[in-house]
Amino acid sequence: MEQRIMEVLRRMQPVLEDEELRELKNVLHMVFAGCDVAQKTEVQCVDNSxxxxxxxxxxxxxxxxxxxxxxxxxxxxxxxxxxxxxxxxxxxxxxxxxxxxxxxxxxxxxxxxxxxxxxxxxxxxxxxxxxxxxxxxxxxxxVESIKVAKRVKRPFTDTEREQLLRSCATIRDKAMMEFLYSTAVRVSELASLNRDDIRWSSKDLIVYGKGGKERTVYLNERTNMYLQEYLQSRADNNPALFVGLKSPHNRLSKAGIEDMIRRAGERAGVEKAHPHRFRGTSITNAINRGMPLQEASIMAGHAKTETTMLYCNVDQESVKYHHKKYLSA
The missing domain is CATH 1.10.150.130 (Tyrosine recombinase, N-terminal domain)
Incomplete structure (x- = not known):
């Protein structure tokens, strides 16, 4: 019986996590307690071709x-x-x-x-x-296609962003939040940046996105101010743009950035606070405030404008205003 149970677990390993496998093992032992299995001689080869x-x-x-x-x-x-x-x-x-x-x-x-x-x-x-x-x-x-309801994720409001900023415990966290909003970078892109990547004279930098594609992103005045203040406050020699607060001040990982934003959201009372939401907020605000869709797509590092629109929550008031402007007669 034990061999049969282990065979079931082996076959289910590709689709179950370790905790689920342990639970399945316990259930099988309970269900088949006291049962005998008449084994049929059969050889099954494992195909690894x-x-x-x-x-x-x-x-x-x-x-x-x-x-x-x-x-x-x-x-x-x-x-x-x-x-x-x-x-x-x-x-x-x-x-x-x-x-x-x-x-x-x-x-x-x-x-x-x-x-x-x-x-x-x-x-x-x-x-x-x-x-x-x-x-x-x-x-x-x-193979049947899979339907997924298309949902545009709600961006941060200006009030929520200000609440998050005020909840920051350090200048590092403020600089990071403003950087995420100004540049619309992905969290993985942010984690890989170095101090030397910033071109202070032009207030921009090059990031490498999916597939190694490079694009230029820009720092607004507020981001530039917080970032310079943060970097001037550091005494470590780590080349990373953002590092941990405690010695040895290692590069801040993707998980570390996500955790910082989440905790700031909890303090500020802002639900669903995560780095990627800053990206959606940046793209949405850029388009609603007049940036052409193609330029917003370049800023985001998207190959297709359709992808950019998945991030964008177009302001209905803006639609109403332009309808009146262009279709009033």
Whole structure:
């Protein structure tokens, strides 16, 4: 019986987290307590032929300029899928993939938005295989698409941003919040910046976004003032733009930045305070205050303006004003 339970756990490992596996093990022991299993002699081979295809695909994505984190995520999702199905890639059907995705959603209780992202990884992989004649047909063509309700995330109001700023315990935190708003950078981009990246004479800097694409972002006067005050207050030699408050003053990580913003939100009574919301707020305010959509897209580092519009919450009063201005007659 113990061997059978371990076999179940092995098969479920690709779709369950460690805590869920432990819970499943306990349930199986309770359900099958006192039961005997008549074993049927059968040999099942584990197929690892897909690993070569997966590694070739991941190398291709890395050469295209995908970030290390993106390639790592692709590896994680594909390894779980392919080890669960346990077939050569040429033999995988749409039913295999659909069955795994249904189990993935049911067991892990993920949102459709998460599942849609996972499906996109699978689709990219099998398109790559088909384009290189490693499979005869792409099984993802017949895998059901996933509908996700499009929701524009609400930006910070001017009052909420001021409340967050007043709740900051240090000049570092003020400088960081203003920097996030002025530049609309991603939190991962912020964490990788150095002091020397700032071009003080022109009040701008170059950041490297997804796929290593570079863009120029700008510092407004308030950000410039807080940032200079913060850097002048530092006594460490770390080249990082933002560092921890305690010795040895290591570079502030993505998680550290997120934690700082979250705690500031709790102190200020501002819900859902996180770094990415500053990005959406910056893009929304820029467009509502007159910046052309194409320029806002460049500022955000988006390849398509449609992506920029997902971040933007257009002011209805602005729509009403321009309707009256252009369509009054």
């Amino acid at each position: 897909w690993r070569i295809d997966m590694e070739d695909y991941l190398i291709s994505k890395a050469l295209e300029g995908k970030s290390v984190d993106t390639v790592k995520r692709y590896r994680y999702e594909l390894s779980r899928l392919l080890s669960y199905i346990n077939k050569p890639v040429a033999d995988i059907t749409d039913g295999d993939i659909s069955g795994y995705m249904r189990a993935y959603k049911s067991i892990r209780e993920v949102q459709n938005s998460t599942l849609k992202g996972v499906r996109a990884v699978y689709s990219s992989f099998f398109v790559w295989l088909r384009d290189r004649d490693r499979i005869r047909k792409n099984p993802m063509v017949l």
